[in-house]
Amino acid sequence: MKKVAIVLGGYTLLLSVVIGVVAALFLAAVHFSTDFVWEQLPESLNQPNFYPLMVGLIGALLVGLMQTRWGAFPYTMHENMAEFRDTGRIEYKNRLWKTIVAAWIILSFGASVGPEAALIGIVGAMITWLVEHLRINLASREELVNLGIGAMMSVVFLAPFNGIVQDVEHKNPVERKLPGWLRYSLSIVASFCALAAFVIVKQLLPLPESIFAIRLSDQAIWNLQNLIFVVPAMICGVAFAFYFNGLQSLVEKVLHFVRNKWLLALIGGLSIGLLGMISSYFLFSGEHQLIEMSSEVVKYSWPFLLLLALLKPLLAAICVNTGWKGGLIFPAIFASSVMGYVFTWPLNGHIGFLLTIFVAASCSRIVGSPLLTSSILLFVFPLQFFPFILFTSLIVNPKRVRELLHKEAKS
Known part of the structure; x- marks a missing residue:
């Protein structure tokens, strides 16, 4: 087992560096193209009012072309x-480059x-290709792919404990033959090494240093008035989660009858524009x-x-169901944060604490994973709010907590 741990540890270090570099380069490419399309180009055109609609229509043509020629890329x-x-792997043959281009x-x-x-698709495919060319057994290959996916989640959300959380909270996608201490140790190594590589590469590129945080005041949170509104904040957060998830289901049902991929892409592009x-x-x-919204919210x-x-979740649902596919966790956090400001607006204070409770309740129900949500929100909100984030996420997901306790009891 010691030899296995050393070998897997070495491979984990190598793959983690690759993950961090790939993630940074991909996000840098998206940043540069986004800056050109949405900042430089409209400025040179004197900021026409219809510019977003024009971009949405051009994007619709590209998305429609990809959907008809390549298929439903990128995968969710x-x-x-x-x-x-x-399968214990993510296919890469004739698929990796399509995923990169479509997502970009x-x-x-x-x-x-x-x-x-x-x-997840890009890194999972790359790791699958790498580990299949290494002289290791099938079980170790699957473990490495799983570690790579966990590290990728840690990099995307700047949350170093995501890998461990996924292992604890979700059913293992592959049969685990490694002891728990080794899996958790490798997961920590993978996450922190991937994050380190990601941060280093970001520093070498002209990218924003910190783009995922909410600016809150340093108001005291231990007072009776704050605690009185905790339960209403939880209830309203859960209600917004029902709205968010309900829109996803409703839009999916409505657009299910539209079969033409060109028309679907056009609906998405028009909605964006x-x-x-x-x-x-x-x-x-x-x-x-x-950051901009949280620091300037009083201006709106x-x-x-x-x-x-209300409309941000609707646009996200339309995008996902019209071929403009991507993740919903970031939109969920943003929309929940804005609705949290709406909820705390008439309370004249205590915004930071109650906003945290609202977002934790909403996002944990949207994502469906209280521990994963807590690990993501750990560095979104001030660190002193984390106990309240974890408490709220567990309270509003009693069924999921029972499943976790049952899983631990069986193991």
């Missing part, structure tokens, strides 16, 4: 993980989705706009914030 996170559960175009043209789904003309906050995943009216919180 659930599709990638389902493939991994069934969709993200660059303003789709209201996140990069995590595409990156029209809402983009109202506000740039409707565009993209919301990851880059969290309550009706505008309510409209943004």
Whole structure:
């Protein structure tokens, strides 16, 4: 076992560095193209009001072309993980480059989705290719692919404990033959090494240093008035999660009757363009706009914030179901944060604490994983709020907590 641990540890270090570098380069490519399409180009055209609609229509042509020629690229996170559960690998032959190009175009043209789904497909395929060319047994290959996916999630959300959380909270996609201490140790190594490589490469590129955080005031949280509103904040957060998830199901059912991929892509492009003309906050995943929104929220009216919180999930649902595919975790965090501001608006204070409770309750129900949600939100909100994030995520997911306790009891 010691020899196995050393060998797997060496391979894990190598793969983690590759993961961090690939993630940084892909996000850099998206950043540069997004900056050109949405900042430099409209500035040279004197900022025409219809510009978002024009970009949405051009993007629709590209997405329609990809969907008809290549198929449904990029695959969603659930599709990638389902493939991994069934086969212990993610296919790369004649698929990796299509995933990269499709995801790059969709993200660059303003789709209201996140990069995590595409990156799971990209990194999972690359790791599968690498480990299949290493002289190790099949079980070790599957373990390495699983470690790589966990490390990728840690990099995307800047959450170093995501790998361990996924191992604890979810059913293992492959039969585990390694002891728990070794899996957890390798997971920590993979996550931190991938994050280190990601940060180093980012420093070498002209990219924003920190794009995923919420600016909150340093108000005291231990007082009676704060605690009185905790339960209402949880209830409203869960209600918004029902709205978010319900929209996903509703839009999927409505668009299920549209079979033409060109028409679907056009619906997505028109939706992006029209809402983009109202506000740039409707565009993209919301990851880059969290700092700006949280620091300038007082500049916006309550009706505008309510409209943004209600329509952002709608656009995300339209994108995912019209071929503009991507992740929904970033849009969920952004929309929940905006609706959290709407909820705390009339309370005249205590915004930071109650907003944290609202977002934790909402996102943990949307994602369906209380521990994963908590690990993601760990560095989104101030660190002193983490106990409340974890407590809220567990409280609003009693069924999932019972499943976790049952799983631990069986093991």
